Amino acid sequence: MTNKLDLFFGAMADPTRRAVIEQLASGPATVSALHEPHAMALPTFMRHLKVLEKSGIVRSIKKGRVRTCHLAPTPLVEVQGWLAWQRTVWESRI
Amino acid sequence: MTNKLDLFFGAMADPTRRAVIEQLASGPATVSALHEPHAMALPTFMRHLKVLEKSGIVRSIKKGRVRTCHLAPTPLVEVQGWLAWQRTVWESRI
Numbered sequence: 001m002t003n004k005l006d007l008f009f010g011a012m013a014d015p016t017r018r019a020v021i022e023q024l025a026s027g028p029a030t031v032s033a034l035h036e037p038h039a040m041a042l043p044t045f046m047r048h049l050k051v052l053e054k055s056g057i058v059r060s061i062k063k064g065r066v067r068t069c070h071l072a073p074t075p076l077v078e079v080q081g082w083l084a085w086q087r088t089v090w091e092s093r094i
Numbered sequence: 095m096t097n098k099l100d101l102f103f104g105a106m107a108d109p110t111r112r113a114v115i116e117q118l119a120s121g122p123a124t125v126s127a128l129h130e131p132h133a134m135a136l137p138t139f140m141r142h143l144k145v146l147e148k149s150g151i152v153r154s155i156k157k158g159r160v161r162t163c164h165l166a167p168t169p170l171v172e173v174q175g176w177l178a179w180q181r182t183v184w185e186s187r188i
Contacts, residue, residue: 009107010103012106
C-alpha cells in the first residue's frame with residue numbers, strides 16, 4: 001500500500017507526466033498524440049509513460065501498431081483515501 | 095509553479111515523509127518526537143524533514159536547542175488547484 005502511494009506521488013512529481021494526465025483527462029489518446037506537445041525524444045517520453053503505467057494512473061492498449069492510452073477507470077483506493085484525508089486536514093486550516 | 099508541484103509530489107512520494115505529515119496533522123511536534131517512531135539515524139531523518147520544508151508542506155522554528163515543526167498554515171495554492179482538478183476528473187469517473 002505504501003509502495004502504491006510512493007509510485008503514485010512519484011509519478012505526479014514531474015511536469016511532463018502531469019501534462020499527460022491532463023491531456024488524458026479529455027479522453028484516450030495515442031502515444032503519438034501524447035508525445036507531440038513535448039520537445040523530447042520518443043524513448044525519453046516512453047519512459048515517462050512507463051512510470052505512469054506502473055503507478056496505475058494510466059493504462060494502454062496496443063491495436064496493430066498503434067498504442068492508445070487512457071486514464072485508469074478509478075484511481076487507487078489508497079490514493080483516494082490519502083487525498084481525502086489531506087483535504088480534510090488542510091481545508092480545516094484555511 | 096511546475097517546480098512547486100514537483101517538490102510537493104516528490105515530498106509525498108515517501109512513506110516516512112507521509113508519516114511525518116500525518117503526525118503533524120494533530121499538531122506541532124519537536125524533531126525528537128517526530129523522529130522517535132522511525133527506525134533510522136537522526137541525520138537520515140533530518141534529510142526527510144528538509145525535503146518537507148523545501149516543499150513548503152512543513153515549517154519549523156528553533157527555540158533554544160529544540161526545533162519544533164508544524165504543517166504550513168495553508169497548502170500551496172498550486173497544489174490546492176491541482177488536487178481539486180484531479181478530484182473533479184477522477185470523481186466523475188467513479
